[in-house]
Amino acid sequence: MLDLDHFKQVNDQYGHLTGDKVLISTVQCLQAILRPYDRIYRYGGEEFLLCMPGTTPEEAREVAERMCHAVAAQRIQIEGSNKILQVTASLGVAMLDPSRSVEASIEAADTAMYRGKKSGRNCVVTEF
Numbered sequence: 001m002l003d004l005d006h007f008k009q010v011n012d013q014y015g016h017l018t019g020d021k022v023l024i025s026t027v028q029c030l031q032a033i034l035r036p037y038d039r040i041y042r043y044g045g046e047e048f049l050l051c052m053p054g055t056t057p058e059e060a061r062e063v064a065e066r067m068c069h070a071v072a073a074q075r076i077q078i079e080g081s082n083k084i085l086q087v088t089a090s091l092g093v094a095m096l097d098p099s100r101s102v103e104a105s106i107e108a109a110d111t112a113m114y115r116g117k118k119s120g121r122n123c124v125v126t127e128f
Helices: 007-014 016-033 057-073 102-118
Strands: 002-004 039-042 047-051 089-094 124-127
Touching (some): 002 007, 002 016, 002 057, 002 102, 007 016, 057 089, 057 124, 089 102, 102 124
Antiparallel strands (some): 002 047, 002 089
């Protein structure tokens, strides 16, 4: 699970068109890291669910760390301005586990992501 940090401030300060540009840029950034068969799903306003089949917990954490750094490295130009936006993301990583429902696994990833937000944002928290 990935959530852009302080995204409401982007929409409030720069408008929804800029917010949309940030979302598009971020998805493109993530797609450059993920494998062709991995999937990104928009799960809420600025929240994304990432599915990486056949990934070990260690690999999932490594990819999540790369995504976290790549999102923070983005430089997004505000339309009609020389202002550059930078955003960060908090990520929660959990594994699909046959002993629990998909919904419970998503909840575990979401809970881990919120732990990251509470501990300072722009980080990866795992729940294995």
